Amino acid sequence: MGPLVLLFSFSLLHLCATQGTPVFVQTGTDLRLEVKEPVVLKEGEDFIWKVNGSINVVKFRGIEHSIPEKYKSRVEFSAQTHSLLLKNVQKGDSGVYRALVSGDKDITVAEYNVTVLDPVSGVKLTVKLCSSDSTNVTVICSTEDSLISSTFTCDTQTCSHEGGERAEIITPGASLDVYLKNGSVICNHSNQVSSTRDIQKIEEFCVKPEGCEYRPPSAAETNK
Numbered sequence: 001m002g003p004l005v006l007l008f009s010f011s012l013l014h015l016c017a018t019q020g021t022p023v024f025v026q027t028g029t030d031l032r033l034e035v036k037e038p039v040v041l042k043e044g045e046d047f048i049w050k051v052n053g054s055i056n057v058v059k060f061r062g063i064e065h066s067i068p069e070k071y072k073s074r075v076e077f078s079a080q081t082h083s084l085l086l087k088n089v090q091k092g093d094s095g096v097y098r099a100l101v102s103g104d105k106d107i108t109v110a111e112y113n114v115t116v117l118d119p120v121s122g123v124k125l126t127v128k129l130c131s132s133d134s135t136n137v138t139v140i141c142s143t144e145d146s147l148i149s150s151t152f153t154c155d156t157q158t159c160s161h162e163g164g165e166r167a168e169i170i171t172p173g174a175s176l177d178v179y180l181k182n183g184s185v186i187c188n189h190s191n192q193v194s195s196t197r198d199i200q201k202i203e204e205f206c207v208k209p210e211g212c213e214y215r216p217p218s219a220a221e222t223n224k
Contacts, residue, residue: 020096020111024192025089027118034083035099035110045103049077049084052095058084082109091116119194120174121145125187130206137202141178141187152178154185154202 025031033049041047047060058077059066065077076085086093099110122144128151129138135156142149152159159178174191188197 020113026193123189125198127205134206
């Protein structure tokens with residue numbers, strides 16, 4: 001997988017923003033932050049990428065650039081485009097990245113609010129109860145890491161969380177969603193960088209002689 005490329009257009013409107021453009025990236029991947037508009041440095045000016053307001057990631061002047069020791073093996077800087085490549089990002093790399101031209105005053109030319117997330121865990125869909133005519137099914141959808149588990153009731157058209165709520169559970173950084181499609185119940189676990197799902201056909205787990213205790217092989221499917 002190549003690095004994720006993000007483009008930024010310099011504008012007066014963006015100068016009013018304080019947190020930058022939200023960016024979500026998966027742990028272990030590369031992230032490229034770019035400045036779309038050309039930047040021409042005047043004599044005595046520096047081009048700097050900072051993180052969280054005070055930590056220099058790259059400082060560039062003329063034809064030379066300097067990178068602090070902690071970033072030397074983890075970032076690449078392009079003197080031609082002023083882009084910054086963060087390699088093999090980890091959760092500790094989350095933060096606000098700001099590119100600026102520093103001279104008599106600092107002028108921001110790009111700003112990103114980067115959040116690094118782990119991919120979500122897999123999910124398991126288990127049948128708890130089904131009606132004799134297969135028109136009502138109660139299922140338990142749980143994540144493999146056991147951080148989320150909830151019960152849902154499905155009729156022939158929709159699924160709802162037990163108690164009548166919407167069939168979606170949202171937790172910090174991830175959501176669990178149960179819905180019907182083409183005669184199957186689907187449990188989907190997702191966040192901003194990945195998703196996994198488990199699919200079960202209603203006719204398979206409700207009409208077998210064994211009843212609802214029968215659990216066919218999972219049709220787990222992962223989408224990234």
